[in-house]
Amino acid sequence: MTLFQADNIAINFGGIKAVDGVSFAINKGEVFTIIGPNGAGKTTVFNLISRIYNPTEGRLIFEGRDITSVPPHQIAGMGIARTFQNIELFEHATVLQNLLLGRHAHRGTKPWWEMVFAPHVRKSELAHREKAEHVIDFLDLQHYRDTLIVNLPYGARKVVELARALCSEPKLLLLDEPSSGLNTEETEDMAWWIQDIKNELGITVLMVEHDMSLVNEVSDRVLALNYGRVLAQGTPSEVQSHPEVVKAYLGG
Amino acid sequence: MRFLFKTDYNQDINLFPDNVARFWYGLLMVALIAAPFVLENFWLGEISYVLILAVVGIGLMLLVGYTGQVSLGHAAFLGIGAYTHAVLLKLGVPFVISVPAATLLSAFIGAVIGFPALRLTGIYLAIATLAFAFIIEQILIRWEDVTGGFAGFPVPRPEAFGVAITDDVPFYYLCLGATVLAVLVALNLLRTPTGRAFIAIRDSEIAAQSMGVNLARYKTLAFAISAGFTGFGGTLFAHKIGYLAPDAFNILLSIQLLLMVVVGGLGSIHGAIYGAIFVGALPQMIAILRDYLPENIARQPGLEPGLFGVILVFFILFEPLGIYGRWLKVKLYFSLFPLYKKATFKRQKTYTKSERFR
Numbered sequence: 001m002t003l004f005q006a007d008n009i010a011i012n013f014g015g016i017k018a019v020d021g022v023s024f025a026i027n028k029g030e031v032f033t034i035i036g037p038n039g040a041g042k043t044t045v046f047n048l049i050s051r052i053y054n055p056t057e058g059r060l061i062f063e064g065r066d067i068t069s070v071p072p073h074q075i076a077g078m079g080i081a082r083t084f085q086n087i088e089l090f091e092h093a094t095v096l097q098n099l100l101l102g103r104h105a106h107r108g109t110k111p112w113w114e115m116v117f118a119p120h121v122r123k124s125e126l127a128h129r130e131k132a133e134h135v136i137d138f139l140d141l142q143h144y145r146d147t148l149i150v151n152l153p154y155g156a157r158k159v160v161e162l163a164r165a166l167c168s169e170p171k172l173l174l175l176d177e178p179s180s181g182l183n184t185e186e187t188e189d190m191a192w193w194i195q196d197i198k199n200e201l202g203i204t205v206l207m208v209e210h211d212m213s214l215v216n217e218v219s220d221r222v223l224a225l226n227y228g229r230v231l232a233q234g235t236p237s238e239v240q241s242h243p244e245v246v247k248a249y250l251g252g
Numbered sequence: 253m254r255f256l257f258k259t260d261y262n263q264d265i266n267l268f269p270d271n272v273a274r275f276w277y278g279l280l281m282v283a284l285i286a287a288p289f290v291l292e293n294f295w296l297g298e299i300s301y302v303l304i305l306a307v308v309g310i311g312l313m314l315l316v317g318y319t320g321q322v323s324l325g326h327a328a329f330l331g332i333g334a335y336t337h338a339v340l341l342k343l344g345v346p347f348v349i350s351v352p353a354a355t356l357l358s359a360f361i362g363a364v365i366g367f368p369a370l371r372l373t374g375i376y377l378a379i380a381t382l383a384f385a386f387i388i389e390q391i392l393i394r395w396e397d398v399t400g401g402f403a404g405f406p407v408p409r410p411e412a413f414g415v416a417i418t419d420d421v422p423f424y425y426l427c428l429g430a431t432v433l434a435v436l437v438a439l440n441l442l443r444t445p446t447g448r449a450f451i452a453i454r455d456s457e458i459a460a461q462s463m464g465v466n467l468a469r470y471k472t473l474a475f476a477i478s479a480g481f482t483g484f485g486g487t488l489f490a491h492k493i494g495y496l497a498p499d500a501f502n503i504l505l506s507i508q509l510l511l512m513v514v515v516g517g518l519g520s521i522h523g524a525i526y527g528a529i530f531v532g533a534l535p536q537m538i539a540i541l542r543d544y545l546p547e548n549i550a551r552q553p554g555l556e557p558g559l560f561g562v563i564l565v566f567f568i569l570f571e572p573l574g575i576y577g578r579w580l581k582v583k584l585y586f587s588l589f590p591l592y593k594k595a596t597f598k599r600q601k602t603y604t605k606s607e608r609f610r
Contacts, residue, residue, distance in 0.1 A: 050462055052458065052461070052462075071466075072461045072462065073461050073464050073465055073466040073467065074464070075462070075464075076462060076463055076464035077464050081462070081463075082462055084458070084459065088456045088458055088459035088462075089455070089456070089459065090451055090452050090454075090455035090456060090459065090460075091455050091456075092451070092454070092455055092519060093448075093451050093452075093455065096264070097448055097451065100445075100448055101448050101449070101451075101452050101460075101463050101465075102463055103445075104445055104448070104449060104452070104463045104464045104465055105463065105464030107445040109444065109445065111441070111446045111473060111477075114440055114441055114444035114445070114446050114447075115437045115440050115441055116437075116440065117440040117443075117444070121444055122262075122265060125265055125443070125444065126261050126262070126265070129261045129264070129265075130261070133261075164463070168463065168464065
């Protein structure tokens with residue numbers, strides 16, 4: 001069953017066609033990976049899906065609904081969460097506050113009731129905290145709960161960002177280079193978690209990744225981009241042996 | 253060193269983490285309530301002034317320290333609150349109605365001023381708010397029928413519940429109550445989704461948006477709440493100065509208010525209060541200092557604003573976390589004694605951040 005579909009999307013920055021007529025469909029419950037050389041347009045596809053950029057052409061369909069003109073702040077509430085290539089955490093807040101911000105799309109209280117901290121506000125805060133605690137347990141973040149992000153090592157920040165995205169209880173999780181900057185051990189942990197997210201939480205994952213061993217380990221299907229166009233699509237081994245992909249990576 | 257064992261989520265939500273904190277804040281409250289029985293009226297007046305500044309400081313802290321939006325126009329909101337309150341009193345509106353009315357009007361105008369903030373950041377926003385402050389100052393000068401123009405007018409001295417509230421002691425309690433109310437409202441906001449959304453906007457707008465924070469809505473809200481606090485402080489400020497004239501709400505006051513939150517320590521409610529004490533006490537200290545300075549320096553009219561500027565520069569250079577940050581360091585030094593490392597608070601390298609979407 002198709003969860004998300006990009007239908008012939010394109011975006012130009014001035015004269016540069018960053019993404020040029022890309023179409024793909026993600027099935028529910030799979031890990032779908034986009035690969036490609038630097039500047040291929042992978043992150044731009046992410047920014048189009050999370051609605052930070054407006055596509056010049058094409059349509060984005062999520063759960064059968066056209067989300068091409070939905071404002072970016074409503075995307076999280078619809079069930080799409082993301083991480084960023086260059087970690088965009090709330091640096092002067094604690095890990096717990098970051099995770100609770102992941103719950104923002106599910107807030108049910110109004111500011112004026114919050115000002116007086118009415119009983120139902122406390123109740124909803126406790127409920128959000130409990131959800132955040134599940135994610136903390138899931139990703140083993142107990143140790144960092146009250147640490148400010150600025151005091152965290154890089155590897156831990158990557159995990160906190162993943163945790164924040166999970167807190168919004170997404171149906172589709174966008175991971176922009178989850179293993180970049182991580183050491184071998186941390187990358188292995190990340191591979192485990194991505195598999196757990198897929199198998200235990202049943203969340204569909206769309207991922208941009210350069211580390212081919214991680215891609216092979218976790219992806220069900222792979223899409224290769226170059227210069228904003230689709231080169232190949234299929235299982236990891238199919239895509240890697242595709243002549244066009246080999247040419248894009250190795251030159252020729 | 254004490255360790256706090258947490259066994260309940262409520263412990264992280266409650267205002268006081270433990271009984272030790274409850275004891276010290278309780279003691280402070282008792283001391284403040286007992287102050288009129290001990291102190292002379294002059295000192296009560298000084299404390300009242302600091303309390304009013306604290307209310308305004310908390311409002312400005314929510315905007316500058318938590319939402320990360322700079323405002324050089326808060327003297328204008330203070331003026332709007334003060335004038336609205338005084339004019340309503342003059343028209344015979346009771347005190348208990350004119351205060352909320354002035355607060356709401358300030359908040360509403362704050363929301364309107366929030367709109368430029370949706371497109372402007374940093375120094376450009378500061379300039380926009382500065383322009384707004386000049387416009388309000390001109391309105392106060394030109395709208396003579398209502399504001400009395402340059403000459404201004406004396407603030408009426410109302411009674412509420414049969415007490416002349418502008419007398420020293422009742423006014424002190426009024427300011428104390430207002431400050432406690434302001435602190436509570438601010439803390440409540442900060443432990444709920446609204447306050448966290450403010451922090452998110454300060455630290456990363458792009459991530460805030462992706463987590464479902466509506467930037468337009470929360471920036472406007474931050475401006476409205478901040479202006480509301482400031483207008484509320486303005487109603488008390490009107491009684492404190494007793495006579496309203498436009499030059500009481502000039503750019504220098506805006507800078508003083510900003511100085512207050514920066515020196516106190518951005519990003520903490522404690523900082524707003526420490527800053528209020530500092531700014532409230534500074535003119536007195538400068539007055540004392542004048543006696544010891546050479547005649548030609550002491551008589552300089554620019555001495556006070558000059559010193560304010562120098563202090564601001566030194567704080568930004570050497571203690572960006574302000575008085576509250578310094579206090580945290582001193583506290584840690586003693587709780588870790590003798591193991592405190594000098595490098596504990598060395599500023600760490602921040603990792604590369606994406607500036608693409610700014």
